[in-house]
Amino acid sequence: MAHLRSRRRRALVMPVGLALIASLGFLPAGSASAAPADVPAAVSADGPKLSYVVNTKGGHSTAKSVKKAIAEAGGTVVIAYDQIGVIVVHSQNPDFGKTIRKVRGVASAGATRTKPMAAQTTTDIEAEQPLSAAEAKAATAKASDDQDALEPLQWDLPAIKADQAHKKSLGSSKVTVGVIDTGVDDTHPDLAPNFDRRASVSCVGGTPDTADGAWRPGPGESDHGTHVAGTIAAAKNGTGVTGVAPGVKVSGIKVSQPDGFFYTEAVVCGFVWAAEHGVDVTNNSYYTDPWLFNCEDDPDQKALADAVTRATRYAEGKGVVNVAAAGNSDLDLAADELTDDSSPNDTTPGERVIDPDECLDIPSQVSGVVTVSATGAKNLKASYSNYGLGVVDVAAPGGDLTAYQTPEAPAVNGLILSTLPGGRFGYKGGTSMASPHAAGVAALIKSTHPYASPWLVKTLLNVQADATSCTNPYDIDGDGTVDAVCEGSKHKNGFYGAGTVDALDAVRR
Secondary structure, X not given: OOOOOOOOOOOEOOOOOOOOOOOOOOOOOOOOOOOOOOOOOOOOOOOOOEEEEEEEOOOHHHHHXXXXXXXXXXXXXXXEEOOOOEEEEEEOOOOHHHHHOOOOOEEEEEEOOOOOOOOOOOOOOOOOXXXXXXXXXXXXXXXXXXXOOOHHHOOHHHHOOHHHHOOOOOOOOOOEEEEEEOOXXXXXXXXXXXXXXXXXXXXXXXXXXXXXXXXXXXXXXXXHHHHHHXXXXXOOOOOOOOOXXXXXXXXXXXXXXXXXXXXXXXXXXXXXXXXXXXXXXXXXXXXXXXXXXEEOOOHHHHHHXXXXXXXXXXXHHOOOEEEEEOOOOOOEOXXXXXXXXXXXXXXXXXXXXXXXXXXXXXXXXXXXXXXXXXXOOOOOEOOOOOEOOOOOOEEEEOOOOOOOOOOOOOOOOOXXXXXXXXXXXXXXXXXXXXXXXXXHHHHHHHHHOOOOOHHHHHHHHHHHOEOOOOOOOEOXXXXXXXXXXXXXXXXXXXXXXXXXXXXXXXXXX
């Protein structure tokens, strides 16, 4: 079959309109006596302005010395996350990365993009299928007394027993899920009741901006984060749609540029912000640009992976469960090798063959992050979803082409219905839509077990998941050709991991 692909994992743009990183050896503060290595007395500043992350060894004394070396190498510190040893730098010195990597106390350093920093254009980078008035009217007529008006169209809720779970618990308002994404429209009637203003921010550019509304998508920017937020926590208020955990709080942590790129400095800011502002679960339905896979043997890519790894581990150390989408390229992430022809995606991509054990998709393949594959309305792996034995942790509804996996009536669309900016509703599909289902279930687990550690929440998410056997042969379009091969047992396999997440078990004590 011709696989449906998306440049991002945020949402699968469909015809209908729509891992492990090696442990970081942190040294205790003051354990390294770092002094700058030789840096040139005069440096060039006539190159393109680029953004870098510089990852330091040791403690504050090392960071202080490295910052001095950064200045001497022609860099300007934008912000320093000393708690994780990551410094965000801008420089027009073409040799900045090469120079700073030679400085004592620097573990790794690299450019976060391959194109010069410049004013961004606002481009509608995604398509969704808006809910029609006729569909809304028909759904409202079929809604029962205990359902929100559009809930009959949400086949994904009974697929994970969320409809049954809501009879026992909607989740706790003391639990917050941070949507690290393109921004959240908190004025939406289904999101406003559950929005956590204190835990919301814009991290675009790598520095936190807490101005009122900074976390919202701007005019013409992607509606992706708003859709994700509704899947997690749209209020059960009699109208609109219902979230997986409609009683928990949701915050917007905006990390994407206006043109939709998710750069490392913003992603690092997002995780650190979540760690320090009471967020219990983060949802990450993206990959960190510009590299689909970040290879250890490339100094720039290694630095990006190091920085994001430090940030996710810091967040988990502060009690945060990080959940991420597996990706929309129908790739076996456990294969011996893969071909990446989309990187770098902010300039001119080239083709390269990579080892997925050495070249990681971040943040989804960072150790400790819950990786989620997507299923459709027939509970089969979605046609586009990445997979991989030992990579995928759990599966959740992400939707698929209605022709491939048709939902049972009264639902009419095989994609996921959720909130859109401006009080609207619409369908999207992708592992982007699967991840928030798992994040919502994690929030229900945290609501049931308020003192549970991230390790315990993740353990329960896996143990409670409904074991789903491999689908072999997997011929999703019915053309007689096997489209993917699932490896593993019923309780742990490449398509579904430990199984499909279970909201009902999440609320049982």
